[in-house]
Amino acid sequence: MNLDFSPEDQAFRAEIRAWMRDNVPLQEGPSIGIPSHRETQFAWERKLGAKGWLAYTWTKEYGGPGWTATQRYIFDTERALAGAPSSSPFGLSMLGPVLMHYGNEAQKRRYLPPIARGEEFWCQGYSEPAAGSDLAGLKTRATREADHYLVNGQKIWTTQAHWANFMFCLVRTNPDVPKQQGISFLLIDMSTPGIEIRPITTIDGHHHLNEVFLTNVRVPAENLVGEEGNGWTLAKYLLTHERTSIAGVADSYYQLGRLREAVDADPVLVRDPAVARRLAALEVDLIALEYTNLRTLDRVSKGQPPGSESSGLKIKGTELQQAISEAQMELGGLSALPWLSAGEDVDPAFAGATQRYNFLRASSIYGGTNEIQKNVLAKLLLQL
Amino acid sequence: MDFSYSQEQKMLRESATRFALKGYGFERYKTTLPLPGHCDPALWSQIAEFGWLGLPLPEDAGGLGGSALDISLICEALGGGMVLEPYVAGAVLPGRLLSFCGADAGRLAGLAEGKAQLAVAWAEPGSAEDPACCATRAQAEGDGYVLSGRKQCVLNAPNAATLIVSARTSGSDSEPGGISLFAVDAGSSGVELKPYPVMGGGYAADIRLDRVRLEATALIGAADAGFAPLEAALDHATVAACAQALGAMNALLERTGNYLKVRKQFGTPIGSFQALQHRLVEMFVEVEQSRSMVVMSSVRVESAEPAVRRRAVSAAKAYLGQSSKFVAQQAVQLHGGIGVTEELDVGHYFRQLSAFGTLYGSREYHLRRFAATPAP
Structure with missing residues (x-):
């Protein structure tokens, strides 16, 4: 047992840290952890892409740096501690692994390199108005016609659809078989005629989410990934991939550090034992999460599947993100109330705390609600 | 970074689990509860034979020089098997304490074999769980010390022949400096134990120390450096x-x-x-x-x-x-x-x-x- 990173990994950490120090766009102010400005996000992702670090979980073959699981963890940690935004997961950690595993050569050559360079942006066409937690109940219909599919239906909660060049989309190709068996996985160019995007503004005041309406959208048959009717298998593969950063440990350390600095600078809060206790309790929870995460990383880096300990990472990780943002908002008091649109001149210590609190309510809902995570885990534990 | 256990640790865990789950369990727990001090002497010897009592002690004192992780593996198994015998209070705490004090082999003799039981008396009424809060005083008198004060909820004290008592040789009641450690024979004149079972098992005692006379050799480690x-x-x-x-x-x-x-x-x-x-x-x-x-x-x-x-x-x-x-x-x-x-x-x-x-x-x-x- 040895809980310290190797000298090689520590040297790697120093290299990443130095690069982040020189390259994180600090003129934007400290990260409040909400991706809200398209140009800021794109510029950052292209900068990483030019360095070869955007697709940091990928092998060299596909345009990634070919890092070990531990190096990937360290990179994501240093990225977060530098206050840099996390990259959009849709192309990098969702579609990418699916194409590498199930895509044909032409699809890999066409779609993977632009993702790794930050040149093409993806969104995820999964949820529908009547298919949320019960995702397999989706109704968007794709009918094969000669060399293309004709797609009709509606997607909802589609994050950054209005930024995206492409959408990977679950569609129903066969309504006459059990629901999981009639689903296929299509890649859709967002500039295709028949696609209409309507914004949904969330309670943080931003536009991240959309409804996407598809009316007689013609999708080339070559954009089918895997076999027709095999989409559910691909969807499940996508959801189980890359468990080692799902907990958001480093982002939570960064936000807790910001909160601690703000408290230290406040003459009243800094002397309040109840505040000190609250910060200590949050940090203790974070340490427990961090070491559970490291246990998973240890397994993954030895080529083993993540253990059962990893199942709680999303649940605990999102609960903790929410608890920290709640503390930021409450301890910020009136200083946290300004409702920022862009760049107002307010106390930076608690800037955006209220919006962040609102934004993070979604964290226990997206990617499978925490209640669904518990259902899945209960099935494993009880095997009834 | 590596979270895996060594081969020796896996064997240790396996034997501790086998002992705790197969050899102990709820039935043995129930037969141990009525015994004095919640400690079956036969079982304590068995734990000693396994070598577990020697784990917290350094090798040059007849111990095994075990790591904290080794001890945790044993303790996890004992907890799963609801083993009542006071391994933490009677072996880990005093064993580590004597080791850290650089105590000589004579002081540690018999510990690893389970012949002598010890208890560490540090908490006091009103000490707010803080070992630095120590109002018990040791006055130098002649070529020895005189101890007076009170200790609260001293785990394993009713089983112990010797108590390791924290007492102040200098400083104010709540500062870390000025605390010394003394080996006190539980039967000494002026030592009064009020034993009781604690919730969940294990015996403890509240202790009154009333002008207990100690020889200079009772001091463990250096004076004022016990904290x-x-x-x-x-x-x-x-x-x-x-x-x-x-x-x-x-x-x-x-x-x-x-x-x-x-x-x-x-x-x-x-x-x-x-x-x-x-x-x-x-x-x-x-x-x-x-x-x-x-x-x-x-x-x-x-x-x-x-x-x-x-x-x-x-x-x-x-x-x-x-x-x-x-x-x-x-x-x-x-x-x-x-x-x-x-x-x-x-x-x-x-x-x-x-x-x-x-x-x-x-x-x-x-x-x-x-x-x-x-x-x-």
Whole structure:
């Protein structure tokens, strides 16, 4: 047992840290952890892409740096501690692994390199108005016609659809078989005629989410990934991939550090034992999460599947993100109330705390609600 | 970074688990409860034969020089098998304390063989769980000392021939400096023990020290320098207690999962109900988080940097202080009526975990200590 990173990994950490120090766009102010400005996000992702670090979980073959699981963890940690935004997961950690595993050569050559360079942006066409937690109940219909599919239906909660060049989309190709068996996985160019995007503004005041309406959208048959009717298998593969950063440990350390600095600078809060206790309790929870995460990383880096300990990472990780943002908002008091649109001149210590609190309510809902995570885990534990 | 256990550690865990689950368990627990001091002498010798009593002691004193992680593996197994014998209070805490004081082999003689039992008397009425708060005084008189003061809830004192007592040789009542450690014969004149069982098992005593005369050789280590080894030894004992609690939590998780599968109501196993499933999952997640804390603190407690050790141990105890209560409460709730009886082991684990929350520093104490210790 040895809980310290190797000298090689520590040297790697120093290299990443130095690069982040020189390259994180600090003129934007400290990260409040909400991706809200398209140009800021794109510029950052292209900068990483030019360095070869955007697709940091990928092998060299596909345009990634070919890092070990531990190096990937360290990179994501240093990225977060530098206050840099996390990259959009849709192309990098969702579609990418699916194409590498199930895509044909032409699809890999066409779609993977632009993702790794930050040149093409993806969104995820999964949820529908009547298919949320019960995702397999989706109704968007794709009918094969000669060399293309004709797609009709509606997607909802589609994050950054209005930024995206492409959408990977679950569609129903066969309504006459059990629901999981009639689903296929299509890649859709967002500039295709028949696609209409309507914004949904969330309670943080931003536009991240959309409804996407598809009316007689013609999708080339070559954009089918895997076999027709095999989409559910691909969807499940996508959801189980890359468990080692799902907990958001480093982002939570960064936000807790910001909160601690703000408290230290406040003459009243800094002397309040109840505040000190609250910060200590949050940090203790974070340490427990961090070491559970490291246990998973240890397994993954030895080529083993993540253990059962990893199942709680999303649940605990999102609960903790929410608890920290709640503390930021409450301890910020009136200083946290300004409702920022862009760049107002307010106390930076608690800037955006209220919006962040609102934004993070979604964290226990997206990617499978925490209640669904518990259902899945209960099935494993009880095997009834 | 590597979270795997060595071959020796795996064997240690295996033999401890075999002993605790097959050789001990609820039946043995019930036959031990009526024994004086909640300690079966035959079993204590058996634990000594396994070599576990020697683990906290250095090799040059006849011990095995075990790591905190080795001890945690044993304690987790003992906790799962609800072993009552006072391994943490009677072996880990005094063993580590004497080692850290650089005590000579003579002082340690017989400990590893289980011949002599020890107890460490540090907490006092009003000491607020802080080992630095020590109002017991040792006055130098002639070529010895005279000890006066009170100690509270000294675990294992009724079984111990010798007490290791913290007493102030200088300084004010709440400062770390000026504390010394003394070996006090439990039968000395002026030593008055009021023994009692504590919740969940184990015997303790409140102790009154009234002008107890000690020879100069009773001083362990250097005068005025007792706090550092005492604090470090308590940290080691705290980690061991956390590992023991983890074993009990895991046992409750297993029992509760099994009960949800076999208990039927409304014509179906109650584990088919989502409200109950989610509670079981929450128990599971807390057990895993707690396991991470036990592993982390078992390694970091050996750090040469005291701030690293303090933060790690206080984080672990603060976390398990809460998670152990959560798991125990859910286990009782999910067992329904049978969960609140003494007939089932669940209720006994519950009491042990309730006591664990208080022993070796409450969650509140350790959160305060954590907050007061900046990362180095």
